[in-house]
Amino acid sequence: MRSTMDDSGPLLTMDDLTVNLQVAGAQHTVLEHVSFELRPGEARGLVGESGSGKSLTLRAMLGLLPPNATVVSGLMEFDGQAFDLSQRSKSARRQLERVRGAGISMIFQEPSVALNPVIPVGEQIVDAVMRRDRMRRAEARDYAIHLMRLVGIHDAEHTVDAYAFELSGGLKQRVMIAAAVAGRPKLILCDEPTTALDVTVQQQILSLFTHLRDELGAGVLYVTHDLAVVAQLCDSVTVLYSGNVMEASSDLRAVFEKPAHPYTEALLRSTPDVDRIGRRLYSIPGSAPALGDRPPGCPFAPRCEYREDDCEHERVPDTSPIDGREVHCLHPVRQDASSVRLAKESR
Known part of the structure; x- marks a missing residue:
């Protein structure tokens, strides 16, 4: 974990993002009061x-939600510009379009779906560069080759003319990253970009993200279910469950060492650790609530080992500050109890 953070103030502020999804004629809340x-x-x-609302959060930020999704509320401030994500006017859509790809770029989970199969991958970067920077085609091609080298494609002069089906998964993902940074964005949204890759290539891509972050000074919002990836790449963390923020902190290490929300602790306990060979892997009981079946109280209550009677029906507090972090829980995990539990399971 390496930080190059700027203390000049937030690049991005998301406030009260709430999204509804219409399924079979009924409205269901899939994101509720998400802020970071x-x-x-x-x-x-x-x-x-899966299903916690991570990818929906990124798509809502860029106005890329499916037709049956509606942003009920959500104020986003990015690089000094204010966006009301609940607005559906043409001017609001155009405002988002102006920052999409230039100020904010997104790297998707599956590059085979995102890349056009009938156009050479280099041309897809060239077109993006020409639209944003108004370069001539020859100049834009040279810049595309430069970007491909930047993301670790050593044979960029030949790869630029290849088609997506001719490339490995790791190379396609590098092409996607090159296209994403073509506009020199200030914010990169990553939607589980290493999930479909083998462990070796995943490690290479994560190292690449660290390098690009240093090179561009860009902020990174990284969606994943893999806590090991977060530990390697991130400075801060927001834990989502059933569309709600459970715990959030600008100090990742503090959360990993002493989780305050029962769900965060459960995720850590269920993460494989090669240093703990022989330890029985913990499994969170039950499953996340389905749409239309969310409990009236804390959404995690039915699966929580710490639940009390009030967890089943009382509203979860908007925020419970603990050691500088944000915890949405009626009965947060005692720090001493969590440390003892995790220590016992590590033996």
């Missing part, structure tokens, strides 16, 4: 199980 900040040069992990 990101400074220049900071990498923040958005962590949680």
